[in-house]
Amino acid sequence: MLPLLIGIGSGLSLIVAIGAQNAFVLRQGIRREHVLPVVLICGVTDAMLELLGVAGIGLIVERAPVVLDVVRWGGVAFLIWYAWSAARRAMRPEVLVAGAGGETTLKKTVLACLAITYLNPHVYLDTMVLMGSIGNAQGDPARWWFVAGGAIASIGWFFLLGYGARALTRFFATPRSWRILDGVVAVTMLVIAARLAFGGIAG
Template sequence: MIVPLLVGVGSGLSLIVAIGAQNAFVLRQGIRREHVLPVVLICGLADAVLETLGVAGIGFLIERAPLVLEIVRWGGVAFLLWYAWSAARRAMKPAVLVAAGEGAGSLKRTVLACLAITLLNPHVYLDTVVLMGSIGNAQGDPGRWWFAAGGALASLAWFFLLGYGARALTRFFATPRSWQILDGVVAVVMLVIAARLVFGGVGV
């Protein structure tokens, strides 16, 4: 069932290859060479599980549970604002910035932050569960499961590429000024996404 598999890969990549909170987080961890494997596995496997749930029909229920999406929406807004503030604070204090690979944060804190960025964004449910689930179910049986496999493959491949490919940028980020720029961009991205959730709801 090569066609559903390729459709799954293409659909998955079209949804995740974009500037967003999750990709910005993975990129920063990759540049720092800080707990990269756990981060890319969490992001990739979370997408794979949610896409599979969507293909299994859970997306139908989520579409009809606006209260759940609202709770996730405002939790996501709160987390994004906190993360934006943290990034902005780092950008404004270049003296405390370190080169990649030094002063690594704890694994527990990194994992919790990664889970929050991944699961407190209502768009992840709309994209992976609802949208991917809808496209996948249109493939029929057993095509929808090949579609889910393609989506999972796309997610894992993308996050591994982003996380480990970011190491090529390590030389550029050897100075505090470069980290200021990156953290400034991350702060802006987080604020924009938070604003879209506040003013546009989960359907933007």
């Protein structure tokens, strides 16, 4: 039971923070737009990477700086583009009021979610390497309980964030509220992109 709780605590400590993925899930939840596929992609990806990390794949990732550099700069480019898109939306928030038109297609939403998830080097370092190291330190068979705890934390958090965001729908019934949200998203994406570009993957 203790390894399970350690897995839950470690998982939450890594994902409960303002970041590109959480901002994306929050926005989709508020709009009530393709929430289920988004939370499933984020939660299942985290669980899968934690499993791979504990299984030893994290060591390969840790020793492949060239691969991480490619992911890093791809992530920087995508985050800058996403920040620009959010900034443009902030300039025309009236089209994004809950219930208004302009719904993003499922395909575009899924592709954006996959890009935010897999073009972030920290998802590999934090989820695979760090969680993998902590999990393996538990020994057998406790490390698999640790993985289960991490999976519960990841999937539970994204479902809570995605569907819990619906409680904010009334607040986001005005263009001004969407302007604020997209402004925050744009700044968040730029800050993360700057950290990746200038601080490296360890920043």
